[in-house]
Amino acid sequence: MIPPAYAPDEARGLWVFLEQEGGQLEGVALELLGKGRELARARGILLTGLLLGHGVEAGARQAIAHGADHVVVAEDPLLAAYTTDAYTNVSARIILERKPETLLLGATPNGRDLAGRLAVRLRTGLTADCTGLAWEEGTGLLLGEVTGFGGGVMASIKCARHRPQMATVRPGIFPLPPSDPDHAGRIESVAVSLEAGEIRTQILERVRHAGVDITRASVIVAGGRGVKGDFGPVTELARLLGGEVGASRVACDLGWIGRDHQIGQTGFVTRPKVALVCGISGATQFSVGVKDAGLIVAINSDPEAPIFEEADVCVVDDLFPVLEALIAELKRRRP
Amino acid sequence: MKPLGIIVCVKVVPKPEEVSVNPETRTLDRAKARSELNPPDMNAIEMALALRERYGGSVSLLSMGPPFAAPYLQVGLAMGADHAYLLSDRLFGGADTLPTSFALARGIQKIGEWDLVLCGEESSDGATGQVPAGIAEWLDCSQATYAMDLALLPDGRLRAEREIRGGHEVIAVSLPAVVSVKLGVNEPRFMDMELRRTAPAVTVWNASDLGVDPASLGFEGSPTVVGAVWQAKSPERRREFLDGTLQEKARLLAERIRALVSF
Numbered sequence: 001m002i003p004p005a006y007a008p009d010e011a012r013g014l015w016v017f018l019e020q021e022g023g024q025l026e027g028v029a030l031e032l033l034g035k036g037r038e039l040a041r042a043r044g045i046l047l048t049g050l051l052l053g054h055g056v057e058a059g060a061r062q063a064i065a066h067g068a069d070h071v072v073v074a075e076d077p078l079l080a081a082y083t084t085d086a087y088t089n090v091s092a093r094i095i096l097e098r099k100p101e102t103l104l105l106g107a108t109p110n111g112r113d114l115a116g117r118l119a120v121r122l123r124t125g126l127t128a129d130c131t132g133l134a135w136e137e138g139t140g141l142l143l144g145e146v147t148g149f150g151g152g153v154m155a156s157i158k159c160a161r162h163r164p165q166m167a168t169v170r171p172g173i174f175p176l177p178p179s180d181p182d183h184a185g186r187i188e189s190v191a192v193s194l195e196a197g198e199i200r201t202q203i204l205e206r207v208r209h210a211g212v213d214i215t216r217a218s219v220i221v222a223g224g225r226g227v228k229g230d231f232g233p234v235t236e237l238a239r240l241l242g243g244e245v246g247a248s249r250v251a252c253d254l255g256w257i258g259r260d261h262q263i264g265q266t267g268f269v270t271r272p273k274v275a276l277v278c279g280i281s282g283a284t285q286f287s288v289g290v291k292d293a294g295l296i297v298a299i300n301s302d303p304e305a306p307i308f309e310e311a312d313v314c315v316v317d318d319l320f321p322v323l324e325a326l327i328a329e330l331k332r333r334r335p
Numbered sequence: 336m337k338p339l340g341i342i343v344c345v346k347v348v349p350k351p352e353e354v355s356v357n358p359e360t361r362t363l364d365r366a367k368a369r370s371e372l373n374p375p376d377m378n379a380i381e382m383a384l385a386l387r388e389r390y391g392g393s394v395s396l397l398s399m400g401p402p403f404a405a406p407y408l409q410v411g412l413a414m415g416a417d418h419a420y421l422l423s424d425r426l427f428g429g430a431d432t433l434p435t436s437f438a439l440a441r442g443i444q445k446i447g448e449w450d451l452v453l454c455g456e457e458s459s460d461g462a463t464g465q466v467p468a469g470i471a472e473w474l475d476c477s478q479a480t481y482a483m484d485l486a487l488l489p490d491g492r493l494r495a496e497r498e499i500r501g502g503h504e505v506i507a508v509s510l511p512a513v514v515s516v517k518l519g520v521n522e523p524r525f526m527d528m529e530l531r532r533t534a535p536a537v538t539v540w541n542a543s544d545l546g547v548d549p550a551s552l553g554f555e556g557s558p559t560v561v562g563a564v565w566q567a568k569s570p571e572r573r574r575e576f577l578d579g580t581l582q583e584k585a586r587l588l589a590e591r592i593r594a595l596v597s598f
């Protein structure tokens with residue numbers, strides 16, 4: 001066994017790493033607070049948010065309103081934007097001192113960058129990309145439910161003797177908790193000892209798109225390789241239905257549409273009421289991202305496409321004339 | 336600029352769609368599954384070869400896995416890699432990300448001279464994406480995960496364009512560094528039959544070659560344990576195939592959608 005950094009009986013509380021951007025908490029951080037609240041209540045333990053950044057008081061208050069009992073805030077100009085060394089060093093120092101029992105992080109690119117590094121620094125176990133979290137009956141250990149092999153296989157994973165038991169969760173897995181401005185909690189600022197020399201990364205340029213959030217869309221019209229570079233009809237249909245545009249990985253890789261539209265194992269997990277899947281074959285890595293949709297409509301010219309196995313309504317046809325006819329039909333019926 | 340010593344960590348994985356759960360034993364049935372090099376690792380190999388063409392240096396492949404992984408490393412050698420190393424020992428088996436990244440880091444140190452380690456962004460079987468950052472931590476070097484493009488800066492640092500949520504950033508990191516490469520960022524080259532013929536043999540190391548405590552390897556060195564395993568079940572779908580003219584299909588589609596959302 002690789003010796004743990006601290007023992008289970010010294011460990012206390014459920015912590016959530018609060019990823020922020022410009023002082024605003026990321027959606028997945030709020031979702032984790034919602035789930036964390038439920039988990040903490042079930043065992044009568046405290047829910048603590050760990051917030052690193054610069055000028056993040058508003059984020060700390062936001063965390064309390066979303067269910068945190070306590071927020072540990074580490075502020076420093078060197079923490080304004082995420083870098084691996086700064087965030088790992090500061091988080092690890094706080095965690096080794098406070099010894100949380102459980103630490104949850106969002107599985108965003110930076111959340112995973114930090115989680116993978118921190119888990120080794122702390123010599124502990126990390127269950128990545130959980131689709132469910134629960135306490136194990138009897139032991140009270142965290143059980144992370146994960147999918148493997150492109151989504152075909154599920155497993156539950158636990159970390160028996162190492163603390164903190166770490167888990168990451170993708171955006172969109174847990175619902176956004178309601179905000180309660182009257183919820184009380186304690187904001188605690190901690191001193192940061194961080195030297196510029198510890199940071200081996202320099203950010204030269206940073207581009208954030210205004211950004212759609214397909215994880216909360218109630219209607220998604222998704223296009224894949226079959227749209228052949230033309231997202232026009234897909235976009236028009238999404239607009240008519242008041243929904244968002246989704247895409248397969250291939251469509252994103254080909255540069256036809258931005259990465260924030262990607263559905264699936266390496267994209268976003270969505271739960272719309274209706275998903276229209278156009279010109280997408282239905283690889284398991286795609287389908288894990290829509291499997292909880294209320295209704296799945298598949299439009300594909302290949303009658304053998306696997307997507308038809310997982311659709312409620314199936315149209316075997318060229319997507320372009322079908323979308324054109326559907327758009328015309330919706331416009332015709334518009335009041 | 337001095338030539339780059341590049342090590343690419345690769346994994347041989349079962350084709351995901353061919354793995355199932357045996358309903359009786361509730362264990363994974365991989366027997367019928369064919370194997371392949373993890374797809375993002377192919378992009379990492381291609382990126383390494385392109386960097387070597389641009390800056391000079393060498394490309395070594397490193398994998399941890401059973402002996403049957405060796406022929407897959409030969410694929411990488413036939414693409415143009417200079418050396419290949421396989422960490423193979425029963426003691427490595429059953430490892431989660433902590434001992435996996437540990438063993439790979441020790442393998443990298445045993446290979447010796449290196450400036451850059453490239454990995455695929457995640458494996459198609461485990462899909463944790465946590466191993467590259469873990470390796471960087473064991474090696475105490477900088478990291479750039481989810482990279483789409485790499486180049487050397489005149490001051491000797493590595494310039495990496497990487498994905499962040501809802502965008503991208505360009506960072507400069509000091510070498511040595513560990514980088515994870517996004518799936519699909521390049522077109523991996525084909526094997527060269529001549530290279531395949533002349534490629535060196537794969538060097539195989541076991542746990543004692545790495546000189547590490549067996550207790551920090553494999554199943555024993557893993558803080559996490561897998562409890563239950565089951566086949567994922569998607570909700571039953573109606574699979575109603577629409578017939579008729581385009582207009583009739585469109586009308587039926589509109590009805591089905593209208594039943595669930597108002598617009």
Ligand SMILES: Cc1cc2nc3c(=O)[nH]c(=O)nc-3n(C[C@H](O)[C@H](O)[C@H](O)COP(=O)(O)OP(=O)(O)OC[C@H]3O[C@@H](n4cnc5c(N)ncnc54)[C@H](O)[C@@H]3O)c2cc1C
Binds near residue numbers: 223286458518
């Ligand atoms: C580690 C890993 C992670 C991955 N993660 C993801 C992920 O997160 N998301 C994801 O989507 N994929 C992911 N993939 C890739 C996935 O395996 C598939 O390759 C991908 O989903 C295929 O995209 P596609 O369906 O658009 O393209 P294709 O598989 O090429 O399918 C195109 C479909 O369009 C149909 N078509 C073509 N023309 C028309 C037309 N005119 N009208 C109607 N239909 C038409 C074809 O019949 C075909 O079914 C991942 C793969 C790996 C290895």
